[in-house]
Amino acid sequence: AQKITQTQPGMFVQEKEAVTLDCTYDTSDPSYGLFWYKQPSSGEMIFLIYQGSYDQQNATEGRYSLNFQKARKSANLVISASQLGDSAMYFCAMREGFYNQGGKLIFGQGTELSVKP
Amino acid sequence: GAVVSQHPSRVICKSGTSVKIECRSLDFQATTMFWYRQFPKQSLMLMATSNEGSKATYEQGVEKDKFLINHASLTLSTLTVTSAHPEDSSFYICSARSGLGNTQYFGPGTRLTVL
Numbered sequence: 001a002q003k004i005t006q007t008q009p010g011m012f013v014q015e016k017e018a019v020t021l022d023c024t025y026d027t028s029d030p031s032y033g034l035f036w037y038k039q040p041s042s043g044e045m046i047f048l049i050y051q052g053s054y055d056q057q058n059a060t061e062g063r064y065s066l067n068f069q070k071a072r073k074s075a076n077l078v079i080s081a082s083q084l085g086d087s088a089m090y091f092c093a094m095r096e097g098f099y100n101q102g103g104k105l106i107f108g109q110g111t112e113l114s115v116k117p
Numbered sequence: 118g119a120v121v122s123q124h125p126s127r128v129i130c131k132s133g134t135s136v137k138i139e140c141r142s143l144d145f146q147a148t149t150m151f152w153y154r155q156f157p158k159q160s161l162m163l164m165a166t167s168n169e170g171s172k173a174t175y176e177q178g179v180e181k182d183k184f185l186i187n188h189a190s191l192t193l194s195t196l197t198v199t200s201a202h203p204e205d206s207s208f209y210i211c212s213a214r215s216g217l218g219n220t221q222y223f224g225p226g227t228r229l230t231v232l
Contacts, residue, residue: 035220043208045161045223091160103149103214105221107160 003027004094006108013082014116020067021077021111023092032096034075035105036066039089048090051075079113087115119145121213123224130201131232138196138227140211146191147213151221152184155208167194201231 005024013019025034036048051059051066059066067076079086089112093105120143130136140150149168153161167173167188175181183205185197194213198205208228212221 037223043210043226043228045210045212045226047220047222050220103221104151104163104166105161105212106163109160 003106004092004108006090006092006111008111009109010112010114012114012116013079015084016081018078018080019082019113021079021090021092021113023075023077023108025073025075025092025094027073027094027096029096032094034066034068035093035095036064036075036077037091037093038086039091039110041088045091049077082115084115084117087113089113119143119213119215119220119222121147121211121222121224123211123227125227126225127228127230129230129232132202133200135197135199136201136229138198138209138211138229140194140196140213140224142192142213142215142222145213145215147194147215148191149214150188150194151212151214152186152194152196153210153212155210155226157208161210164196198229201229203231205229206231 003026032053034051038046049059049061049064049066051068058068063080065078089110091110092108122141124139152164155161164179165173165175165186167186169188169191173186188194208226210226212223214221
């Protein structure tokens, strides 16, 4: 069964507008972490933001914020004031368990974001 | 953020040869390193997890004898693709995590083309 689901293969957004990239997950482990990574055409994976399952507040990092809805098992990424450089693939990922249990990440299928000038 | 390097960034080899890819954590000690494979327009698929000084743990369906992983020190892990074939052509990415952190930091990737 798919543990991380990104239902938007491609998204378009106008420059300077906000965009939300969807991510839902499935786990029975009460302890988990959720990550978002950006992958530009160069291929490198750039860490954007992290949300722990016990975190009370939604994570924010500059223009990135994570809309964490635990009951719905969703962890959507919100990018405010989109820039042309935001055009890239975006991956949602989940780590189950405490870090000393291996810590491997399971990735979603990815969303390709295109920012229009 | 932490820096992870990979070498080489791009390699082209003939079918039947072996290729070694290095993954280094430059400014932190990586107790755990991960190796991923990514086909064009697809997601990252975890191949194996390696802990310093112990044998790697391979994901189901990954051939241990074909993809040899060595994690000899806290800053270096290597992936050797043995007897490479054209179907092994892919983008290989490593990541590293220190024992005290939650975040995995990724290397820039290695694009392997087997002719």
